[in-house]
Amino acid sequence: MKTRIYLFTGFLDSGKTTFIQDTLISTDFCEGEKSLLIVSEQGEVEYSQEEIETVNCDIVYVTNEDEWSYEFFEELKKKYNPTQVLIELNGMFNVNRLMACSLPDEWQIVQVLTTINAQTFGLYIQNMRSLLFQHVVHTDLLIFNRINENIKKSFLRNNIKAINSTCQIIYEKEDGTVNTLDDDDLPFDITQDELEIKDIDFGIFCMDALDHPDKYAGKTITLKGKFIGRDKQLEDGFVIGRLAMVCCEEDTSLIGMVCEHPAAKQLIPDEWIQVKGKIDLEYDADIGGEVCILKVEDLKVVPPLENEYVTFD
Template structure:
């Protein structure tokens, strides 16, 4: 049997998930002759119209408790509906790793939706931010709606917080009239036009996120920063990964944020060594990133003292 694609829509209650799904289901590009299985894991004020479901060959199923979201139940739905695809409106307070799907399903796309007018509440509440981290981990697209009348500088702050948790996602701010355009790139604490970027310890998190997000802006730049060494087995004699441990959303989600770095003599450094890296950034394909990214060609790496604490956002 051919595997079935799943589209997962994340977000807290009343974030606009149902509204987004209804809009998408009506678009020409999303039409299909086959059946669609729509699984809704929480009921908000917005409801699905019977006419819309019928016209799009969609069967709606509700799951009220995460304990009912089992492989057996999903197989039962599959046999009943015979879908060509599955849409899941996920409960934002259910942990992502609790999603159990049959082997014949696969996650095709994950989208997260937030109400920007109360996004500050989610970010400042450590418990809600932990849920945000789980939603964003594998998201390809993040839509922040209801962003009208919010200052561009505040939107830039939200952009940084989300980008730290979802580095590979596209982030869109929307208002009543559609997408809000503007420069929501991070407000940098250093001068990107300087001949050499000397990154202070407290600036490392912003430097990492922005360099990964807008690598072309850093291509050819001289840089200097302090980081800790990681040298995975088999990485090669002249490569190391200098980086810092960061808490992107909560204590349970501590990640190592490191750059691929080429340096003759890299093999002489050990894991967990603290070093000062001086070199030039090049935007190029890297096997370690499995994509194009910021690769540092160091001209000098010196042992130095440790930096206390984690990178914060």
Template sequence: MFKRKKKEMMVYVVMGFLEAGKTSLICDLITDDMYDDVKTLILACEEGEEEYTQDILNRGKAVCEYIEDEEAFCGEVIKKFLKKHRPDRIIIEYNGMWPVAHIPKLCDELEEICFDSEVIFQTLDVANDETFLLYMKNMPSMMVEHFKMAQMVIINRCTVEKTNKTAIRGSIKAVNPAVQIVYESEDDAFYEMKEELPFDINAEVIDISNDDFGLWYIDMSEHQENYDGKTLKVTGMIQKPSGLPQGFVVFGRFAMTCCADDVQYMGFLCKADSWEEYKNKQYVTVTARLEYKYMDEYGEEGPVFYAEEIIPAEKPDEELVYFN
């Protein structure tokens, strides 16, 4: 017998701190002409400066219920709202101060509650460019948790004069390489603004300074076509773990993606005729050709340095790499 195809239940989780623009985004979502026949249940977990007016809710065929208590953010409570309103989709305005660990747990609970529907979750993080760097400085752990959970990060209120797309991308992509970043601005000229890198990717030898290692690493990970077959000069630490093919070491730097408790080594394979004269965890400056190829150590295609010159180097003044 043929099984009846399950109806899709879209669940959007919109994260972000107060005044990030979550409510404005949700109002745009519910009044979009594409969703004229869709009934939406908004679950608002905090009250910001902007409210859901009855006019907006009527136009968007939406209803709004408030969950102000963190303990009430659970399947049992939401189940009552689903029975009351019978929505076609759910949009959750998530409280930016709550742990994001509640989100995957709720996803599992909704799949059981809506057993006759295919529940599809999409997580979005909304950030205000005017306060982005301030929050990254004062609340980095919470910002990073949002980035890790998000499938899309929307940066709004961008301007040509003040928005640093390179710094923003570095902060986000360092912890979630797969996330999509969307910039929003009222200035059309902003969308024509090209992202400037602090090094010349068209140079005969691309010279990466110690301070720019993090930005280069992110750009290399995202845009391999810009570096494949190119020659680079860069300083890093070599590590000699057992089991590598002959002539290979791991070349990279220690990076802080969030705070002092979140330091990790970010490196890739580097091949030379011999590494015998260099010690494990020694800093060197390599001039090398970069190729992307499959390696068993990666389990997929990845960057491989082929060293043309190796020079002993001093430890950088700032040993940790930052991505902004």
């Protein structure tokens, strides 16, 4: 039997402790298990040791990330012999260091969960992007909590997906109920048959088209970006795209759309172009669903943008 490790990341006051405590106490997560909780951060909410011990769970506190080592985990294995381990990671600790740490035989990190306070997310994106990147890049499930009517979920989602495109995102309102992205307003009028996408909305459009291709079928789109390269499947296919900064200028993620036009063979990599055409939907076996293909009717070379990076403001 492997000992499953669940790693909880996120900054101070992001709701990690509340989430973990609710999982342990209010669900059947610990039923039939010998659990161990390793805590490396103490915020406003404290664990109720008495309640946690009732579900056959021990608590160990860590004050220094230098303690992460094979010897440390091997000692815990001998002392507690848990079947599952939950680690609440200090928001300022190096996530990569823990992920790279050697573990005892049969111990394995099976899931990384991240909590983020939606009301302070913008500050972290602006001022602590590289540290936020560490939390998000490994996560399997990310929970944005404390969503209110002033917060655009598309801003939250698109910044996260630029870092980690595969993670699942859950949105929680201030009362703890789960919200969805469907009611979030787009910066353009999706009801129109023709859309001229502003440069600042490039990323939002491409992300939404990827998630909801059916909304754009048959619409005429005008879009500006770089010629990234030829598409491997379509004879006249190419990718128009821009880069989103996920950590720093040296660490970026491509966001774009596949287009079709006979002039694809003549385009130069990184050349800035503006395209106008109609969206068709085609099945993509790699993702198991339909994707948007822009059938370009008009293509022209344009001057580069002053700021070439995608933002989701």
